[in-house]
Structure formats: structure tokens, C-alpha cells
Amino acid sequence: MVIKTAVAQSGGAEEEGIIRKAWGMAQQDPTASALQLNQQEADKFWGIWKAYREKRKGLVNVKLKYMEEYASNYEHMTNEKAAEITAGLLKNEQRLTRLKSKYFKKVKHAVSAIRAA
Numbered sequence: 001m002v003i004k005t006a007v008a009q010s011g012g013a014e015e016e017g018i019i020r021k022a023w024g025m026a027q028q029d030p031t032a033s034a035l036q037l038n039q040q041e042a043d044k045f046w047g048i049w050k051a052y053r054e055k056r057k058g059l060v061n062v063k064l065k066y067m068e069e070y071a072s073n074y075e076h077m078t079n080e081k082a083a084e085i086t087a088g089l090l091k092n093e094q095r096l097t098r099l100k101s102k103y104f105k106k107v108k109h110a111v112s113a114i115r116a117a
Contacts, residue, residue: 031049035111035115037111037115041110041111044110044111045107045110045111048103048106048107048110049107051103052099052103052106055099056096056099059092059095059096059099062088062092063089063092066085066088066089066092069085070082070085073085104116104117
């Protein structure tokens with residue numbers, strides 16, 4: 001919702017792309033400083049991280065779609081529509097949980113379970 005609100009206020013898809021890119025970049029800095037990886041670990045980790053972020057982006061887009069659908073139907077929401085949107089959001093959350101689990105396993109092998117947690 002924050003992205004769409006900012007885009008609506010500024011007026012375009014270009015701004016949405018800038019916001020999404022800034023969010024992605026902003027998350028790498030805290031991750032890097034928290035992990036304090038040596039070069040060998042960094043070589044393994046950042047490739048995994050990049051692949052995870054790309055797959056996660058698709059799920060975030062689906063979530064945004066459902067949030068937009070909810071907002072656009074809010075005034076005249078039916079029980080059926082609310083159930084449909086909620087079911088979609090819950091299914092998307094399940095996919096996100098599976099993705100996190102998959103990439104946790106990859107990261108723990110690359111840098112340790114403690115750092116992956």
C-alpha cells in the first residue's frame with residue numbers, strides 16, 4: 001500500500017520502480033553489516049541472497065495486487081470477494097514461507113545456521 005500511495009501521489013510507474021529498488025538496496029546494507037562475512041562466505045552468500053530476493057519480489061507483487069484489489073473493492077465489498085482476496089493472500093503467504101525455508105537451508109550451508117537465522 002505504501003508503494004501505491006507514493007506512486008499515486010507522485011504520478012507514475014517509474015516512481016514505483018525507484019521505490020522498489022530503494023527498498024531492495026536498503027535491505028542489503030543492514031544484512032551485510034549484521035553478517036560480517038569474510039570474502040569466501042560473501043561469495044557464496046550474495047548469490048543466494050540475490051536469487052532469494054528475485055523470487056521474493058514476485059510474491060511481493062502478488063501481495064500488492066491483492067491489497068490493491070481489496071482497496072478498490074472496499075466500498076462495495078461482498079463476503080465472497082473478501083473471502084477470495086483473503087484466500088489468495090493466505091496462499092501467497094504459504095508460498096513465501098516455503099521460499100524462506102528453502103533459502104534458509106541454502107544459506108545455512110553457505111555461512112552457518114546461526115548466521116542464517
